[in-house]
Amino acid sequence: MKIYIKVSYIFFCILSCKENNHHINHSEIDQLKSSEDVQSLIRKTDSTFSNYEVKRIKDFRREDFLCKENIALADQLDVSQSFYKTDFDNNGFTDLLVIGDKNNCLGMNNESCSYSPIVLLNFGNRKYALKDISQGFDDYYVPRIKKVNNKNLLEINKSVVKDWEKKTFGEPSKQTLEFKEGEFVEYNSNDKNYIPVQKIEFSTSGCYGTCPVFQLSIDQNRNAHFIAEHFNFSENMESWSENIEGKFHAVIDEKQYENLIGTLQYIDFPNLKDNYAVDWTDDQTVILKITYAGNKVKVIQDYGAQGTYGLKSIYKKLFELRKNQKWKKDEGFN
Known part of the structure; x- marks a missing residue:
């Protein structure tokens, strides 16, 4: 009787694991361990990112008070890694949120002015798409993953200058984005909104x-x-x-x-x-x-x-x- 119960329990566990993971599709992204691994994949995926350097927000060193404030904001929000894994488009494949430097422009003292977080979308069979999530030139912000109603969303946190002369800041702004119809757009909890x-x-x-x-x-x-x-x-x-x-x-x-x-x-x-x-x-x-x-x-x-x-x-x-x-x-x- 004890043997029967034990076998039944093991069978139940195996079945449960299969049911819980039937939407998970493994790909090479799941094997990536380091910034160098991620950097290599990005450079192979898109030739316009051939100089892309994956690095943490705190490793951006510019004599720029906006850059310094962005580092402080990342510290405050505990965004300390150079990349994060999730599934933004809910297709069962692991995507990447990556912090990095495109190295395609120079500021003062030959410092890079191309802070460029991106999202790498994974469609399986080594098919990828890169999404630039910056709003404009020299756009500093702290991106992080946010879970809402079982959706993996992208949160954009940005320092807001209160006084440019005094270089003081107000409360940071926050935007929540969802991957929708091929692009990241502002999250709308009323996703059944109909406007003819x-x-x-x-x-x-x-x-x-x-x-x-x-x-x-x-x-x-x-x-x-x-x-x-x-x-x-x-x-x-x-x-x-x-x-x-x-x-x-x-x-x-x-x-x-x-x-x-x-x-x-x-x-x-x-x-x-x-x-x-x-x-x-x-x-x-x-x-x-x-x-x-x-x-x-x-x-x-x-x-x-x-x-x-x-x-x-x-x-x-x-x-x-x-x-x-x-x-x-x-x-x-x-």
Whole structure:
């Protein structure tokens, strides 16, 4: 009788372990032990990160009071490692949150000014994607993993300057992000938020350089019009012409359209600000106009296109539509 009970107990344990781990898929990330291991994987994954250096926040040494305050904030939040493991996209594979230095610019005294935490997403079979989670140039913050309602979220903690002359700080700001529809966006606990979208209109200005200048509109039946003005097909400054590059129409791919609308609804666009702006010059302005819920209109003007994580995700999707749809030239479109 005792033997039967013992065998039954062992069988139950094995069954329970299988049930508890049936969503866990092992990959090479699970074997990574050191900063050097993680660094090697990142450099192999994306050639633009060939100089990426994985290191702890406290190892960034700059004569910069923002950098020093960021080190103090990391200390306070107990973010002491150079990388952390979790599953951000809930696909059963272990992802990485990595602190590091892209080493692609120099500040004073030849100090690196490219503090660049990233997320490495793992899709299995050695397929990865790198996500830059910085909002802008020289953006200091402390990222860490946060668990909410069984979701692995990304928390961004940032020191807030109270007085620039005195170099004093107020309470740090905090943003919680969820990986949604291919990008990190501000977490919305009401993830069943439904806002009927009738039409999306998007336009961009020029910048000091070759920023694409275009207009794009999409109606609720996925019918789209694209006016390519400048630098949509070439970044060669010599190709500049007063003439626009063309007018096109297409029906947007259903999956990509639903992805775009789903993100808009999730970020609760009617409650976003009407104006955003970065604190540098010579950048591009984008204007997003959304007609929704019985002809209500929301217009967002964003100098630098960095307004929120959610808006950055929307802008990226709209920029990509220029290249990933079956556009037909329409000389008659006004």
